[in-house]
Ligand SMILES: Nc1ncnc2c1ncn2[C@@H]1O[C@H](COP(=O)(O)OP(=O)(O)OP(=O)(O)O)[C@@H](O)[C@H]1O
Ligand SMILES: Nc1ncnc2c1ncn2[C@@H]1O[C@H](COP(=O)(O)OP(=O)(O)O)[C@@H](O)[C@H]1O
Ligand code: SF4
């Protein structure tokens with residue numbers, strides 16, 4: 001399979017504004033004027049055409065920020081994003097526009113991401129008309145076709161978003177993304193707000209679309225069961241950095257990184273009854289002030305002096321499998 | 331009250347909303363009991379009446395809603411017969427609720443320490459302010475809030491949504507109540523934080539005999555946590571029983587559909603089961619069994635609303651075509 005998307009040392013820093021920083025400084029008891037959040041810290045990753053890559057990590061670890069940079073909604077502070085072997089930020093106008101259309105993002109909150117004053121036919125039809133994917137004359141047929149594709153009755157095309165259920169609204173969001181014929185979908189917690197029975201419908205839809213349209217997915221979720229179900233490969237992030245990448249089987253059957261192991265230990269499963277939940281070992285660090293060396297060392301049961309000082313690099317530990325932990329140095 | 335009186339016993343609870351468009355029977359004859367140290371999972375899709383059940387127990391239903399029938403016995407006392415003052419004294423003291431929205435617990439204009447110290451001292455005025463502050467700090471630590479000393483001096487808006495929920499949970503745990511009703515408290519939290527909170531909840535139930543009702547639509551959480559489970563659909567309990575019994579031998583088509591639609595280990599790459607159709611509006615429920623239009627086993631017999639049956643000890647079911655022979659399974 002050929003690489004469709006490549007991230008090379010991608011970094012995003014946010015500088016917190018002074019008033020917010022002042023509050024934070026007070027809260028943290030620190031004497032700092034300006035705070036820099038390393039939301040994404042030197043991330044490198046290759047995604048093959050047609051692949052579904054799950055992106056997992058705790059709240060605030062930088063998943064959405066990474067997803068937004070991939071979707072072109074946000075510029076990296078440093079590093080390169082290559083789409084089909086070309087650096088996105090260096091593309092000339094036309095190629096840049098095509099890439100922006102080719103990579104679409106689907107958001108968590110189906111309601112907040114839809115304009116409440118627009119009819120569904122315009123929400124779905126606006127971008128394809130603007131970009132010449134369909135003509136104004138053919139737009140009605142085209143919108144009906146896309147609506148059917150995601151399981152929405154085209155009869156509803158004159159309705160407004162508030163007239164739909166949560167699951168239907170998420171389908172509208174998916175239809176809007178599909179209408180510009182994308183190749184790559186970034187799904188950011190795209191099913192988190194839905195009920196279980198509706199989640200199943202939307203997960204099945206994503207899988208059908210992948211089959212039928214040869215889509216590639218970056219699938220961001222804090223729900224590990226969903227990620228296990230849908231992904232070919234899984235990327236684990238912790239405080240802005242990737243700590244492990246492996247096939248779904250390897251991650252879920254034999255995780256290498258101590259953080260991945262800790263995460264998987266806590267995943268509730270239908271077949272595990274009377275589970276003895278465990279408290280989190282150590283302190284939960286702030287992304288504003290990540291611990292030195294291995295970010296995970298305050299919570300890691302295997303941490304040594306070296307872990308407190310030296311940052312572990314992502315290293316290949318088996319073909320197609322990388323992990324950033326000093327334990328792998330044997 | 332004897333020792334084996336359940337902490338909470340709900341009998342035929344009915345809560346209706348009298349809206350312009352008609353009467354919505356949000357809770358329509360719900361019964362269950364939870365004993366000391368016991369954990370009951372209450373599951374069902376959104377709109378099935380889980381939250382309204384919780385609000386009804388605590389006397390928190392506002393107009394146009396009204397509890398119109400049933401009994402809510404807390405340690406033998408009927409809460410529905412208590413006046414507002416009596417109820418308020420129990421809430422935040424012997425009974426705590428953790429809401430879906432943490433701002434229902436938190437006061438936006440008060441610092442977290444003020445609220446927590448007040449909660450401790452309302453329960454036991456002999457506790458000194460310093461002691462109350464120390465307990466509050468420990469409670470924040472228990473729900474995984476970093477630097478609890480600093481955080482005590484913050485206002486609710488200075489926390490992220492997930493942290494606010496953790497503060498609300500810490501407040502609920504503060505006085506070690508006899509009953510906690512937790513309404514989807516961890517749905518938006520990470521698995522590690524959720525694990526920490528479930529650890530504290532479990533510990534409280536085991537160590538102090540707190541009875542816990544955990545409301546959620548996440549069946550996997552219930553599987554790891556609960557002793558028994560009640561499944562709600564359109565205002566009614568459709569299946570109820572010991573956790574293993576219900577999860578391993580689900581008899582109601584809706585329970586089976588829910589369990590089938592959970593992704594996980596054994597579903598990798600396969601299609602998930604989808605319950606067809608959508609949750610019906612309470613104002614337009616089908617005649618007979620409310621699940622009829624979505625049920626693969628519906629037939630003529632389902633035209634009459636099925637009554638609750640108790641095929642075996644401890645099991646309740648509302649379906650005319652149970653999908654397993656419960657009497658056979660039990661023996
Ligand atoms: N616009 C911004 N300005 C300042 N800081 C930001 C901004 N966006 C994100 N951050 C910070 O960057 C870090 C990563 O945020 P991000 O939204 O990518 O997290 P996430 O992994 O998607 O978390 P969640 O699971 O809660 O959605 C966080 O510390 C966050 O507070
Ligand atoms: N204030 C209200 N007015 C009218 N109907 C209400 C009100 N609050 C809740 N309901 C209805 O009661 C039913 C049950 O709601 P709820 O208990 O919140 O469901 P759940 O918690 O299971 O998602 C829903 O149909 C809801 O629309
Ligand atoms: S590098 Fe050290 S602290 Fe980090 S995960 Fe590995 S053993 Fe733990």
Ligand code: SF4
Pocket residue numbers: 582583584619620621622623625626627628629631632636648649650651652
């Ligand atoms: S009573 Fe009939 S329609 Fe209702 S759940 Fe049972 S089989 Fe299905």
Ligand SMILES: [Mg+2]
Pocket residue numbers: 063064065188
């Ligand atoms: Mg996010």
Ligand SMILES: [Mg+2]
Pocket residue numbers: 377380381382430513
């Ligand atoms: Mg609710």
